[in-house]
Amino acid sequence: MRFAPSPTGMFHVGSARSVLFNWAFALQNDGTLVLRIEDTDAARNRPEWIDGIVSAMAWIGIDGSKYEGPFRQSDNRDKHTAAAQRLYAQGRAYYCDCTREDVIARTGDQHRGYDGFCRDRGLGPGEGRALRFRAPDEGATVVNDLVRGETVFENAAIEDFVLTRGDGSVLFLLGNVVDDMDQRITHVIRGEEHLPNAPKQQLMWEALGAQPPAWAHLPVLVNEKRQKLSKRRDKVALEDFRAEGYLAAAMRNYLMLLGWAPKGDREIVPWDEMVTEFRLEDVNPSPAFFDVKKLRAFNGEYIRALPAEEFIAQCQPWLTAPAAPWSAERFDPAVFAELAPLAQTRVAVLPEIVAMVDFAFLPDPVEDEAAWTKAMREPAADILADVAAAYAEVPWQGDALRERLEAVGTAYGLSLGKAQAPVRVAVTGRTVGLPLFESLVVLGRTETLRRIEAARERVTGLA
């Protein structure tokens, strides 16, 4: 099977997504990719979800403008019922007035499905009567699946499923088929949980006199307990990842790797290459666990690969209200531009940028009790005093600042690593952070001295 390069790449991202959000994908015979959300409850009750999902899809590069909408909201209602009537006229469907309770009473089994009671009762249409598809008694329906090969379903095991409700409304199974036929869909790509529906739908395609589409049931995504991801239980919304500072490119790259791998030992692969290399037939059929740790690692790689200006641009949402802990007036883009390159290798997710640079925009260093007690041990007060004295007149440059601090440390028999700790905490409030001397240069002599002095007083006051 051949696909146009562009949609194929999307298909797989979509696969992961379809599991996350009940998206299904379909390819029309003119090559148009159609996205469809299959969770009509969400569509009906929370229309804003659709906008959110479509925008999230766009975020990772999937064109949501071809979105078709859930079948219930489509204009195909007439075609749906017409198809149901054709099936009835052909004798491929029959009316049934059994209630769920009736069936259970007869079969004594909650899970056995319909027993075919009304098959030959010759019931006509009527209020409260459902229309059921008459599944073949013998033979088998083989679903040729692009990712799993041939799957055989014994027809005898396929129950006479409902096509139309007692009130005449059409069910998903049929509506879906009719819409797909109407749109000349050639490929149905969806999550594995739909596999049991495929033989039923294929039977309908055939009964309606059409050539069934190519099916591709992609692996589901599971949680650490190996259960299918669920919206209630697991964090699955793509929007959440965007909000947490993951880059779209990293996200889509990671998603592609779930159930599929590029040739060679490559994992970080440009989107264009993914798109040309991806083939549905190569998708691994087993369920995959969504590993946030690995996503995070990928995100770090993508962040580091960003050009400096781009990195700065991506950080913006976290540097301004309401995310930023400082007031807008205190933020200085020029200062940030100096700090950004130092921070770029140190953030795995964008929001981490805040803790890296906040010392420069907050009026005072952040309060961190643990950092303070750890750094302000014994000779801290003396070191602070000596450094303050030395820094009062050094040329305000990185290497000079370093030399002076190193000298102070030596006087106390401390390595630079040990000696810098009190100064770092005094100035930034944190025990870890950007390279210290570059940070001091950006902060400026006056403010640096002020903070060192404040810390010294506090240490001696406590002592």
Added chain:
RNA sequence: GGCCCCGUCGUCUAGCGGCCCAGGACGCCGCCCUCUCAAGGCGGUAGCGCCGGUUCAAAUCCGGUCGGGGCUACCA
């Protein structure tokens, strides 16, 4: 219960009968580098669920078994 799917390091995977006493990546652990933390470099850890069979040769083929998952609605 029935039907269906799946089964390689903890995780995502490469592998499609000999190149594999199984390769890559994330994680984890060391070492180097180093003003902290990262980044970077080097090294390590760990896997073919099990049992039979086919074959000179099996992670790769076949059967069984065990385990996991999905579906089983007049939901989608």
